[in-house]
Amino acid sequence: MRHFELMLGLRYTRAKRRNSFISFISLASMLGIALGVLALITVLSVVNGFQKEIRAKMFGTTAHLEVQGMPQLQDWPAVRTLARQQPHVLGAAPYVESQGLLSWESNVKGALIRGVDPALEGQVVDFAGHMRQGRLDALQGGAFNIVLGSQLARELGVYVGDKVVLMAPDGQVTPAGVIPRMKQFTVSGIFHMDYNIVDANVALIHLRDAQKLYRLGDAVSGVRVRLDDPDRAPTLRLQLLAQLPRDTYATDWSLQNASYFRAVQTEKVMLTIILTLIIMVAAFNLVSTLVMLVTDKQADIAILRTLGAKPGSILAIFIVQGMITGLIGTALGVVGGVALSLNIDVLIPWLERVLGMQLVPPEVYMMSTLPSDLHWNEVGWIAAISLSLSFVATLYPSWRASRVQPAEALRYE
Structure with missing residues (x-):
């Protein structure tokens, strides 16, 4: 893209338009993209925070691995000694x-x-x-x-x-x-x-x-084991199963809570899809804005064509203009989403005081505060999705602009 197309695209973006309705739709598109990006970053950060907090609380209150008897474990001291001999094991204790x-x-x-x-x-x-x-x-x-x-x-x-x-x-x-x-x-x-x-x-x-x-009698329900890294539990479980007596079996936290973590992951995927639709709606508004802008600027396009501008240059001018709207909306959404995600622990208590109600009841959410865990890689791909949708939204209106015929556009001017 040459300097000419970039300069003219930026000038069209800054210029005061004759049609105020086009300006309004352009602003609505920008704010829609910003809100979609902000909501997606914030919601995913909260979901990540919930998952992180639940894992931390779960690992702090439950064993990483359990060896159980069928139905009871008789020689539990031998099982405990065997578990303690395994690598990465911090401790083991019997329980009923x-x-x-x-x-x-x-x-x-x-x-x-x-x-x-x-x-x-x-x-x-x-x-x-x-x-x-x-x-x-x-x-x-x-x-x-x-x-x-x-x-x-x-x-x-x-x-x-x-x-x-x-x-x-x-x-x-x-x-x-x-x-x-x-x-x-x-x-x-x-x-x-x-x-x-x-x-x-x-x-x-x-x-x-x-x-x-x-x-x-002297039997117990099983032996509970703690590791230095909970993610090693599935591997250690398989190692122990090969050494344990036939009347015992082993289970770990990933098996005991598999349905929960699958549900959280499914919820995260569905929320991502739903909130991405908000950005797509804003991108469709961007299509409407550029289509109306191309109609409004047909005389300008015709003059540029008679001065020697090629169809590719006209295409680039309107792509630049649409991408500026998408870029500004994405930047506002990223800044707002990051700021909200990093300060949600302050915002939620303030909202609870203002509204006079508890937004995060511990009996429902298993915690008394709303956690947030911002992943910068997710912020990056959210911004990339937003910019990609904005770029796709500019293609059809820009193509229409490049197809404008100067004689036809200037006939009634």
């Missing part, structure tokens, strides 16, 4: 896990009862570092103490020192029917992991108390 009902006064709540060894549990999940009240090592075998998640304790209305009744699902068969096994536990601590699924559903008791309550 089952469902139960917790009752205090008139309040009853279902919970996931997990029997743990306080001396080993810290190698897998740091409950001790997230205690709001009490201490994790207050769980002693035979003392029948219990540590509750903060949301679970709040729903039951209990505090440290209160006594709750735990009802096990597999009861005793008597002539009068099946009677659930019940045991009274003393609340010795309350933890807060800032992960609603755990805080609202998990209760910890000592491993030996769980074995006694669920009649497991």
Whole structure:
């Protein structure tokens, strides 16, 4: 493209048009592109933030890999030793896990009862570092103490020192029917992991108390393993399966949460497609703008052609003009989207105060703030998509401009 086409395209962009409606449509196209780019960058950053936060909370509150028995794991010390010998393993701890009902006064709540060894549990999940009240090592075998998640304790209305009744699902068969096994536990601590699924559903008791309550003897449900890198878990799982006894199996976080991460990825793809349609609509407005502009500038085009301008030069002039609109809209959208994504943690609390409502309820989103994780490579391809759509939108009107015949255009001038 020569300097002539670029200079004239820029001049047409800056010039005050005789038809104010064309200027309005051009401005609407620019703002539409900007809003589409801004929305796409912001929404993808929020989705990335959710995925990152959920992964971080998930890895902070659950094991990366679990070895379980069918139905129980008998020789768990040998399995734990085998797991500890594997590369990249930071720790391993036995556990007993089952469902139960917790009752205090008139309040009853279902919970996931997990029997743990306080001396080993810290190698897998740091409950001790997230205690709001009490201490994790207050769980002693035979003392029948219990540590509750903060949301679970709040729903039951209990505090440290209160006594709750735990009802096990597999009861005793008597002539009068099946009677659930019940045991009274003393609340010795309350933890807060800032992960609603755990805080609202998990209760910890000592491993030996769980074995006694669920009649497991010396067996456990399995051994939980923590790695230095969670992404190594699938590979380690396959290695362990080749060495474990036949009555055991291994699972990892990617299998346990596969449906969730697939759902997040599908949602991200669909949001990208839907929001890209906003940019496409703005690009169609750009087509309308340039078509009307070509009609408005037919006399100018005819004069340029009589002065020796080639059809390719006319084509380039209107491509430049359309691309300027797309470039400005894309730049505004990128700047606005990046600024919004980087400051959304400030904007959302401000909106909640102004509106007087909670926009991110933790019981729904599993977190109390709206996270954002800006990926610059995504910003780059969003800008590239916007500029590509803008370029495609200029082709037909520019081609029409290059086909204008000088004699026909000047006939009524």
